[in-house]
Amino acid sequence: MSNDSILLIGGAGHVGRWTARSLRSVHPDVPLLIGGRDRARAEQAAAELHAESVVIDDTAADLGLGDRPLRAIATLFTDQRLTALRLAQARGVPHLSISPGIIELGPEVAAYMHRPQAAPVVLGTEWMVGGTTAPTLAFAKAFSRIDDIAIGALLDEQDAFGPAAEADLERQTRTMPVALARQGGAYVWRAGDELATSFRAVDGTEMAASTFSPNDVLGLASATGAPNVRFSLAVGVSSSRRRGEPLSTEIIIELTGTDHAGGALRRRHAIVHPGGQMPLTGLGVALVLERLLGVGGHPPTPAGLYFPYQLIEPDMYFPRLAQAGGKVMELEAASPSPGGGGSLA
Incomplete structure (x- = not known):
């Protein structure tokens, strides 16, 4: 796996912590960046998860990260500005969000349609992110x-x-x-x-x-x-x-x-x-990220618009469910x- 980090925005929360644990259970050396608006909370979570922390500024086009290299971005709360998605498209890295409801898909779909070849975009608000x-x-x-x-x-x-x-x-x-x-x-x-x-x-x-x-x-x-x-x-x-x-x-x-x-x-x-609910949600996020990045024997996912079920295969899900x-x-x-x-x- 690349040394570039997977950015978990909201990674100090329950879903972020379970996502990190699920990733680390299979890929112990994966570089993780715990992003949040509360510096102390992000630092505490990063220390517990053996990751790095960063303060996120969702009003800045680069989220306050400068030119720090990223491998994927997972947004684990509602990003009404779509700053993270736009940054992922600009960097050509996958983006997953898990919060927008079924009648809130328009902004993400429009952003994808504007730059369909930029990066894979996952509309992740399935129950437990593929758990159903x-x-x-x-x-x-x-x-x-x-x-x-x-x-x-x-x-x-x-x-x-x-x-x-x-x-x-x-x-x-x-x-x-x-x-x-x-x-x-x-x-x-x-x-x-x-x-x-x-x-x-x-x-x-x-x-x-x-x-x-x-x-x-x-x-x-x-x-x-x-x-x-x-x-x-x-x-x-x-x-x-x-x-x-x-x-x-x-x-x-x-x-x-x-x-x-x-x-x-x-x-x-x-x-x-x-x-x-949180262990299953974190597992789903982890499995989607793994498939997007092409770890575990699969090629990286090409640019496109996806639901989690299109990326999580049952033969991937059931063994990891039991492990979790x-x-x-x-x-x-x-x-x-x-x-x-x-x-x-």
């Missing part, structure tokens, strides 16, 4: 046709969000009054009472949820052709904590369609991590709800 899409596409291989994809994400109410992640979730769930789903082959915006839904957690508990629209909805619909795709988010007590154990995060993935012999098929799986302490569970499939309704139960 990569497994779903692996499970989809058992189907010849998928009619329905229902995702249920359960965040434990005691999970540590961090201020940036909490602000993103607040913005994307409470200040955006609509959510995107695919229904009957058409993209539809659900609002008001239509947002209310539910799904069964790993332990079978029915969780009240709300329709949510990370980029997974677009990616899974496009990759599989499924006419019905919906994503439900619940914040409450995780299955492990109901058993008296520490909290966990859960992703329930339910697929319905036809198998390769022409028979009806319904599969239900869960991705679970006992450390909560997560697991895949096959669950009993539920009975189909009439008309492909809004519940996973």
Whole structure:
């Protein structure tokens, strides 16, 4: 790997620390630059992660870095100025952001369209940055046709969000009054009472949820052709904590369609991590960066506009998920709800 640094903007936060740990677990010598607006916080995180720190000035075209060489930039909070993306394009290095919601993609897409050959740009706001899409596409291989994809994400109410992640979730769930789903082959915006839904957690508990629209909805619909795709988010007590154990995060993935012999098929799986949401998010960021930079046997990713699922292959994801302490569970499939309704139960 090059001696040029991977810049993690917001690297002192929960996601940044887990990203650094995930990268270092496989590439212990990778040069990391922890960037933040708070010098003391960035320095403390850098010392813990055996990295360097830098104060970021998002009003400066060079972020205050001067001519310091970079290999990639990951922006782990909402960059409303797009300064980091423009710097990445100017330097010809990959850029990944994980915060803009599905109705906030315009500025990044426009910046890419203006300079499409400059560098790879990743629209990274998938749930856990590929933690849903990569497994779903692996499970989809058992189907010849998928009619329905229902995702249920359960965040434990005691999970540590961090201020940036909490602000993103607040913005994307409470200040955006609509959510995107695919229904009957058409993209539809659900609002008001239509947002209310539910799904069964790993332990079978029915969780009240709300329709949510990370980029997974677009990616899974496009990759599989499924006419019905919906994503439900619940914040409450995780299955492990109901058993008296520490909290966990859960992703329930339910697929319905036809198998390769022409028979009806319904599969239900869960991705679970006992450390909560941040280890999975950090893992996703790390895997995207590795693929962008061409480490681990892959060539570097060429200039283009990408979602994480286009870069994270299942054979990459599952071993690293296990190494990080997560697991895949096959669950009993539920009975189909009439008309492909809004519940996973």
